[in-house]
Amino acid sequence: MPAILEARQLSKSFGSNRALHSLDLTVGGGEILCLLGANGAGKTTTINLFLGFLSPTDGAALVSGHDAVRERHLTAPKLAYIPEQVALYPQLSGLENLDHFTRLSGRRLDQTELLAMLERTGLSQADAHRRAHAYSKGMRQKVGIAIAVARNAEALLLDEPMSGLDPAAANDFCTLLSSLKDQGKAILMATHDIFRARLVGTRIGIMKAGRLVELLDAKQVDAAELETLYLAHMAKEEPAVS
Numbered sequence: 001m002p003a004i005l006e007a008r009q010l011s012k013s014f015g016s017n018r019a020l021h022s023l024d025l026t027v028g029g030g031e032i033l034c035l036l037g038a039n040g041a042g043k044t045t046t047i048n049l050f051l052g053f054l055s056p057t058d059g060a061a062l063v064s065g066h067d068a069v070r071e072r073h074l075t076a077p078k079l080a081y082i083p084e085q086v087a088l089y090p091q092l093s094g095l096e097n098l099d100h101f102t103r104l105s106g107r108r109l110d111q112t113e114l115l116a117m118l119e120r121t122g123l124s125q126a127d128a129h130r131r132a133h134a135y136s137k138g139m140r141q142k143v144g145i146a147i148a149v150a151r152n153a154e155a156l157l158l159d160e161p162m163s164g165l166d167p168a169a170a171n172d173f174c175t176l177l178s179s180l181k182d183q184g185k186a187i188l189m190a191t192h193d194i195f196r197a198r199l200v201g202t203r204i205g206i207m208k209a210g211r212l213v214e215l216l217d218a219k220q221v222d223a224a225e226l227e228t229l230y231l232a233h234m235a236k237e238e239p240a241v242s
């Protein structure tokens with residue numbers, strides 16, 4: 001399947017700190033690649049390079065073959081970004097937020113379509129009409145997913161979107177991601193949740209100190225084996241696999 005997201009020898013240094021060393025990876029439509037790694041491993045840097053928020057020191061981040069920095073006008077509409085805390089206008093309802101962000105992306109959907117999108121994420125009609133300042137984190141993440149769907153993005157970049165979600169909300173979130181994968185979206189997610197990475201991911205990458213040290217098919221391991229592998233990588237010095 002053709003790659004929607006592709007990192008080619010992607011490297012980023014901040015002064016003398018090499019945050020990312022020559023990363024090669026691809027994420028195709030219908031794939032969820034989960035990036036695991038300790039704090040400072042380079043996961044957020046990778047996402048920011050795809051978003052074009054950072055320029056690589058070497059190599060390139062490509063979105064459907066376009067350079068994420070030089071051709072950002074082409075790549076930005078293809079991407080949806082879901083951070084740890086989805087920022088919504090607190091005085092607007094979930095429905096009004098969705099309407100606002102959808103219009104910003106140049107699309108116009110009527111109220112019935114917007115409500116249906118929110119309902120598909122599991123947000124009730126009553127909650128869709130409540131002001132976002134009263135939303136739980138899980139509810140905000142659902143609106144974030146609805147915004148991504150309404151924008152018709154081809155790829156989703158998620159940076160620790162489940163941290164702080166209770167198990168039921170995290171489970172709902174994984175179900176939503178799986179349905180987006182089944183619709184052909186390419187999903188790259190940074191997470192510290194080994195168990196859910198194994199559950200929802202089609203592939204798992206382990207990063208350490210800016211290097212991709214392991215890239216495996218999620219079906220190859222169970223959660224306990226993945227945790228053992230992860231801890232073994234964290235404990236030793238090693239070169240990159242990519």
Ligand SMILES: Nc1ncnc2c1ncn2[C@@H]1O[C@H](COP(=O)(O)OP(=O)(O)OP(=O)(O)O)[C@@H](O)[C@H]1O
Nearest residue numbers: 014017019037038039040041042043044045046190
């Ligand atoms: N804007 C910046 N300026 C300077 N250094 C930065 C900047 N952003 C990231 N770094 C450094 O780059 C390295 C990788 O950071 P990054 O945020 O990508 O890690 P991470 O894997 O996302 O970590 P976490 O799990 O804590 O979110 C770290 O050493 C970090 O201090």
